[in-house]
Amino acid sequence: MKTKLVLFIILLSLCTNLLAALSRHEEQEEEDPELTTCMHQCGHQQQYSKSDKQACIRSCQRYHQMKKEREEEEGTTMETQNPYVFDNEDFRTRLETQDGRVRVLNKFSRRSKILKGISNYVLVTMEAKGHTFTSPTYFDSDAVIFVLKGRAVIGLVREDKTDRFNLEDGDMMRVAAGTLVYFVNKNENQNLILANLFIPLTTPGDYKAFNPELFLTAFSMDKLEAALQTPREKIRGVFHEELEGTIFKIAREEVEALSKVKEGFWPFSTQSGGPFNLLGTRPYISNQYGRLFQSSLDKPFELNELNLVLSFSNITRGSMTAPSYVTRATKICIVGEGKGYVEIVCPHYVSSSRYSGGRGGGTKDKALYRRLSSELREGMVFVVPAGHPFLVGAGKEDDLHIVCYEVNARGNKIHALAGKNNVMSAMDKDAKQLTFMQPAEKVDEIFSRPETFFFPGPQHNDYYDH
Template sequence: MKFITINLSLPIFLFILVATSCLGTPDEEAELDPELTTCIHQCKHQDKYSRDDKQECTRGCHKYHQMKKQRERQIEEQVRRRKEHEMEQVKEKQRHQGEEEEEEEEEENPFLFDDDDFETRFETEDGRVRVLHRFTKKSNLLRGIHNFRLATLEAEGHTFVSPCHFDSEAVFFVVKGRATIGMVREEKTERFNLEQGDIIRVPSGTPVYLVNRDHNQKLFIAKLHMPLAVPGKFEAFYGPGGRNPESFLTAFSWELLEAALKSPREKLERLFQKQEKGGIFKISKEDVESVSKVKGSGIWPFGGRSSGPFNIFKSPIMSNQYGRLFETNLDDHSQLKDLNLILSFANITNGSMTAPMYATRATNVIMVSDGKGYIEMVCPHVSSTHSYHPFKASLKPGVVFVVPTGHPFIIVASNKNNLQLLRFQLHAQGDNTLTFAGKKNVVKALDKEAKELAFNYPADKVDEIFSRDEDLFLPGPDSYDFEEHARAYA
């Protein structure tokens, strides 16, 4: 920086300091800022100034004005964020104040989410990311899972999903397709190949990218996010990028970027103007092969040693001719243990059903991945008379249904297709699924005396009704008309 020694009287020097507290950027801004005009005028009419001194003084006016404007923008942004936070607190307070009345007045199914309940975060011709609205947007009955968000990623064949990180913990489940995932840890990137049924955790703040390494098949990934920064909200932050996806680096002032990257502004502008393809875009076969090369596993970002993803389809925990159930285990899968999360996948044979059942601790978020079916659930929280209210809904690919803790439900597959369900079991530590039909059921396990008192019926007669050889998955009703139910509760 050039320093200029100037002999000024104290009053004039103080006047210039005051004037430069409200300086501007280009000369034309002077017409819009009287104080900037005054500053520039004083610089140009100082008799003791040389020509270079006057130019240096004028530049000082502009520079200080830039700093002032930048600070004003920062203050405006802080005020905007504070107002948004205050509005959110007011809305949250209003929701809690009227939650009982709202629960009684709800007319639509508060547990069912379909295509209209998803918002598109971004979309290109090669793929899109969609996020389900917050569960509490539909009903306060779901405030126990307010902080969880469900999202989906779809990518066409041979596409690249740009690197980003999230302000949330995330778990990815590959519903369909084959992919390679890259995750940046400190000074290197670890890559893992993914296929249908693979589960992988993406810790908060971990830069991650994906490649659909299949040329023909679309990649479909379900993602469960657990926000850390703002309850119930999460964002993707794109570092490597340009105009689209926009790199968050370009939001910094150029002076700071120049200093951090040791590059002039012109060079940085050229760099950040190159990418305009969006967050998901096609790449060549050669690029797919190059970025899909896996070198093996190493130390995992959240501690311990891991081989990366694990597949849920290794062996079913329950299987018969009416359906199969695959499920993770908290003790065997440390990636999910501290998230208190269990994932399961059910394939219910066409025309079959589950036994009446409920979860003792977990809230089940169920997404239909394939097939069609029907669900019935009973809830005591929506009736002023404290009686049980039945909720019924048809199921098809993309539909999400939430079953809160302790709520009994039955799922039925259509007569034409198997029904495939992905289930996120939230708050799963210590959870157990109890049934009211099948080989192992609550009534069968109840002691004789309590059983007779409860039903006012002989225990052996009760056992005749509740005892059967199948477990969990059962044959569906003979007279069940799926199409009629689907029309009634679509």
């Protein structure tokens, strides 16, 4: 009995020592140099009291835990989907009738924490069949509308009147929060398709629509009788339960009656004026391979307050944009027509590797960049964060039309990395030679070409040609 007890104690001691060794080994493996340095600095702050040093160490540990959770979350996101590209399944239907529908893109921050900087913006598409009426609605958000396809009338109900304007392909317009707005699809055989960027004022990342013919019945009937000075029978006759829905067909005569409008004007002279046709302006860049149209913060000036500009790219079939990046803005882009591809270079979803050598010799950590590629087709959305290099190309069959809302646009610049006036050629000769370890002339030969921004695409691209 005594011998068994001794053996048990020895075995228990061995197991304890083994577990302790494994634990120490795991701690060594998982040790973060950044955490070690942070805690070391806390302990060597002469002006800190003992409690100050303990509080400092706890802050280091909290930061390390948050960093670990963020890395785990981003790693999981990257395994499942491209964080910058959104397809049909990423939209949810907010409203649908037999004559049209409204779809809302899921919150950007729901896809990735990297997009939390645009988490307050909501992208919405509306599609209405021919000769339809979208009944008056106001929103708790500012909205910027862009006509992707079709011809329509927009009605804005002001305090003392209603202003109507014609809309056509390429028109953009701001609708201020709280403004009753309705649409009429003037075409009988073509759908009206609108892109809408909402900037919520109440709930970040969510907007609400208010339809008077629907929400008024939510008030108690006795209060409505008193407010409207009308018996409830007459009230029920106006707000009946068999409403057509907020998007519904109307007769040709009704379309014609609603199509009597005053023309839009430019430049704007009052807030929430008429539409501004982006495609009617002089192209910002234009050649045989594509055209880029871009608004500015002062044309139309209504976008200045929103710190927002819009751009429209028409990339000729088989062509592509230069690799480029924007300095401050984040681009929220929707494909209006055609097929193509996008490539975005991302520094976030990467691992670290070790390399040795270089001019200085030695070994150091080198952050890798990851190329995130996707095919594009009509209705898809992609986001390009500030500073991220990217390029977009059209397939060989059709031109590619892309509309981009560029948020945080004040002071933004676009820097091309190839072609005429590219930023690499602008680098001074000495720095260029030190960076690439080649004569500056040879470097310029690689980056320079006569075209600006739009180029012929690759001759053979099996991944995108089908």
